[in-house]
Amino acid sequence: MTNTAISVDRLNVSFGDSHVVKDLSFTVGQGESYGLVGESGSGKSTVLRVLSGLNREWSGNVAIAGAVQPKVRDKAFYRNVQMVFQDPYGSLHPKKTVDDTLAEPLAIHGIRDAEARIGKALSDVGLPASFRFRYPHQLSGGQRQRVAIARALVLEPSILLLDEPTSALDVSIQAEVLNLLAALRQERKLTYILVSHDLAVVGHMCERLLVMQFGRAVEEMTVETLSAREPQTAYAQQLLTASAGFRRTG
Amino acid sequence: MQTSADKTNQPLLDIANLKVDFHTPTGIVQAVRGLSFTLGRERLGIVGESGSGKSMTGRAILDLIPHPGVVGADRMMFRGQDLMAMDKRERRKLRGRHISMVMQDPKFSLNPVQTVGSQIAEAYRIHRKAGAREARERSLTMLESVQIREPARVYDLYPHEVSGGMGQRVMIAMMLIAEPEILIADEPTSALDVTVQLQILKILDDLVSERGMGLIFISHDLHLVQSFCDRVIVMYGGKVMETLPAAELADETTRGRRHPYTLGLLNCLPDLDHPREKLPTLNRDPAWLA
Incomplete structure (x- = not known):
């Protein structure tokens, strides 16, 4: 690991009375892919929302590329950090074409060569140029997720936050999207944080991962520990056993 | 209703050449094209991607195909009774009482303005012609049997007040209270966490082994089906690609x-x-659908 891309120190998040992220600390190196796993309500998506600046109610320290981040981020931050959401059906505006969706971030950041950038973003995610003026309902789930990834990439960020990017997709489409994400990372030296409930997906994509439960970090492990199925904590072990499938007892 | 003689050997469900067509303005869409299978007292998995017709198969058995869908079959027998020859009223009598279905998402399948307990009780009163008190008692027992810890408290909750896993257990309780012979479970656990998922599967598993229920388990999760089911039907584009013992899905020696x-x-x-390094992607052969 060379430089630190993301460092989170004693992060706490509360919504009213419920304390959803408790004293969470971790660091992600530049060009690394880091997994966050846990059950619903473990706070993994909330961590991503804090990192991306969508959630402004938190305490602790968050530093991105060495710079400590305020609660309200500036424009330059969003150019560097982008997020891809879980549901490709819900994260694209139904009345805007692919072209509109991709042009908006460029307009916000005052980038001139929109034409070329949109064309490039589409070809990067493997969509034909003819898809540019389609509406989301004219695309399949996998194609929509590609558009969502293209939207994140059009600003050429260095950090991508991926919130369950393939869990709404069929396995064959999931394979295509995972391959795409892996290839893009290699090509552009991107840093990923991948939230997923699927340990096999995290094992495929990440070098290290953090298991969370009830907002706390339970165990950080490498992918080697994961594939050897030798976690240190009982909860991580339980999660691993549960993902292995159904077992009849007695 | 049925002759008791060959009750055990007779399959619960015997379907030959099931077809579901949707007559749309732009032509006929064939959702299911000639599906045949029999179901005994077992766990039968149906796997396939979205659009493979697996959910439509479940719905066709229950006569729940919406307009403009048309169901056709050479044979569709439930314990010796011909489902194709029945009228809507007779089919309705079977539905819920003898064959029932657990839908994928409890959020959309429960009535949001009625307590979950009263919805379970309603199912029992309709199918068993029972009184209100008996239905309430049965519902509480049922909630307990799907591992809900405080049935009396949960009984009076509205659907938005229960978690996803609990909502799914409520759905299962509602579908099982009439003690159907066949349960069709359409992705019953895909919205749930792995640990909750295993609890739900355990409940379904016990019902098959203890009560001799027939279970049709519709899923896109190959790992789960392989570890949970006895037999698996693999569907693609409305057709059966193959039927195999579930254990063989993981068996390297049968790959050939x-x-x-x-x-x-x-x-x-x-x-x-x-x-x-790279995951292989699926190459679809148009000949599979020929």
Whole structure:
């Protein structure tokens, strides 16, 4: 690991009375892919929302590329950090074409060569140029997720936050999207944080991962520990056993 | 209703050449094209991608295909009774009482303005012609049997007040209270966490082994089906690609006999034990649908 891309120190998040992220600390190196796993309500998506600046109610320290981040981020931050959401059906505006969706971030950041950038973003995610003026309902789930990834990439960020990017997709489409994400990372030296409930997906994509439960970090492990199925904590072990499938007892 | 003689040997469900067509303005869409299978007292898995017709198969058995869908079959028998010859009223009598279905998402399948307990009780009163008090008592027992810890408290909750896992257990309680012979479970656990998922599967598993229920388990999760079901039907584009014992899905030695589609599905799953640089993607052969 060379430089630190993301460092989170004693992060706490509360919504009213419920304390959803408790004293969470971790660091992600530049060009690394880091997994966050846990059950619903473990706070993994909330961590991503804090990192991306969508959630402004938190305490602790968050530093991105060495710079400590305020609660309200500036424009330059969003150019560097982008997020891809879980549901490709819900994260694209139904009345805007692919072209509109991709042009908006460029307009916000005052980038001139929109034409070329949109064309490039589409070809990067493997969509034909003819898809540019389609509406989301004219695309399949996998194609929509590609558009969502293209939207994140059009600003050429260095950090991508991926919130369950393939869990709404069929396995064959999931394979295509995972391959795409892996290839893009290699090509552009991107840093990923991948939230997923699927340990096999995290094992495929990440070098290290953090298991969370009830907002706390339970165990950080490498992918080697994961594939050897030798976690240190009982909860991580339980999660691993549960993902292995159904077992009849007695 | 049925002759008791060959009750045990007779399959619960015997379907031959099931077809579901949707007559749309732009032409006929064939959702299911000639599906045949029999169901005994077992766990039968149906796997396939979205659009493979697996949910439509479940709905066709229950006569729940919406307009403009048309169901056709050479044979569709439930314990010796011909489902195709029945009128709407008779089919309705079977539905819920003898064959029932658990839908994928409890959020959309429960009535939001009625307490979950009263919805379970309603199912019992309709199918068993029972009184209000008996229905309430039965519902509480049922909630308990799907591992809900405080049935009396949960009984009076509204659907938005229960978690996803609890909502799914409520759905299962509602579907099982009339003690159906066949349960069709359409992705019953895909919205749930792995640990809750295993609890729900345990409940379904017990029902098959203890009560001799027939279970049709519709899923896109190959790992789950392989570990949970007895037999598996692999569907693609409304057709059966192959039917195989579930254990063979994981069996490397039988790979030579597998249909290329089944192999394709298995290959594109990331696997902790066999890490690969790049996942193979699925090549679909138009000849499979010929």
